[in-house]
Amino acid sequence: MSNGLPRAAVVSAFLRSFLIQGSWNYRSMLGGGFAFAMLPTLRRLFTEQPARQAALARHLELFNAHPYMSNMALGAAVKLEAEGADADTVRRFKLAVRGPLGSLGDGLVWATWLPGVSLLALTLYWMGAPGWVAAATFLVVYNVGHVGLRLWAFRVGLAHGREVGGRLAKADLAGWTERLQGVASMLLGGLVGAVLLGGDGLRAAGPVWVGVAAAAGAAGLLVGHRSWRPAAVTVVAAVVGLSALGWLS
C-alpha cells in the first residue's frame, strides 16, 4: 500500500508515465497522457461514475512539462487524489508546477544529458572502441539517467505531494545541470582531439579540414562553456559523423 492505494495502482501509474507523450497535441499537450497514467488511481478512488469522470476530466486538461520531470507532478497528483484533496487544489498544483518541471527538465535532459551522453559515445568510438560498444554505451548510460530521473521524480512527488517545491529546490537540479555541462564541454574537447589525431579522421581529409577542426576546437575551449547549446553539439556530431563515414576524406 502507498498513500492508501494498492501498490499495483502506484506501480501502474509509474509504468504508464512512459507513455505520457502518447497523445500529445497542441490543445492539451501532455493532458491525455497524464490522465491515462492517473486512471488506475482514479478507478480505485472513485467508484461512482460521475465522480470518476469528473476526476478524469480535470486531469485531461492542458498540462505541459518535461516528460521525465512530469513524473513529479504525476506522483504528487496520485498522493493528492488519494488524500482526498479538492479539485481546485489539484488544478492549482498542476498549474504551478508545470513551469519549473518544464524548464528544469529541458535544461537537464535535452540541453545537457542527451548531447553529453552522445558525446561520450562518439568520443569512445573515435578512441577506437567498436561501433556496437559506443552504441551500447549510449543506450545504457542515457537510460540509466532517464529511468533514474523518472523514478526519482515520481517518488519525490508521491512522498511530498503539493510540497515538492522545497524538495526540488534542495535537489539543486540547476546546479547539477551546470556541472554536467562542464563535463560535456570537456568531452567535446576530447572528441575534437580524437578526431584530429585519428588515422581515419580529419587528418586524412587534408589540411583544410584539420584547420577548420583546430579552429573549432580553439573556439570551443575559449567560449564553449558560455555558449553550450544542443544545436552546436549537433553540428559537431554531424561533422564527426560525416567524417566517420568517409564523406569528407
Next chain:
Amino acid sequence: MPIVLYRVDERLVHGQVVIGWGSQLHPDRYVVVDDDLSQSQWEQDLYRLGAGGAEVVFSGCTEARGRLAEWRDAPQRTILLTRDVATMSRLAEGGALNGESIVLGGVHPAPGRREALTYVHLTEKEMADLAVIAAAGADVFGGDLPDSQRVDLDHLRRRWNSSN
C-alpha cells in the same frame, strides 16, 4: 527603473516569460499580483523555482496598487504579472496604469471564452474590461513573445467578434 513589462498570462512565471521576455528585458524581479497566491506559501515555492534566479514577489491586488510607485522607482527592473484580465483591470482602476503597455499572453480556453488569438481567449466581461483599461490611457495588445507580431486591441477585438 520603470516596470519593464505588464503581462496577463495564466502561467505566470514560466518559460515564455522567463526565457522569451526575460532574455530581452533582463528583469531583476517578477511581481505576481494575485490575491490567492499571495496567501499560499506552497504555490509561491513552486513558482519561484521557475524564475531563473530572479526575485519573485507575490502581492495581493490592493497591496500592489499601493506599491506600484515603489516598484516603478526602485532600481530593480521589474516584470509585473497577473493570471487574469480581472486582476489587471482592478490594478488599473483610477488610471493607475495610464501610459503603460500591457501585453496579453497566455489566456487559455474556458467556458464562456472565445478565441481572440490562438493563445488569448476572452469572455465578454474580459473584453469589456480591456476596453476600459485602454480607454483610460494604457496601451493594450496581444503578444506571446517579444519578437512576435504585436496585435493591437482593435484587431484583437475584431478577431474575437468573428470567432465562434
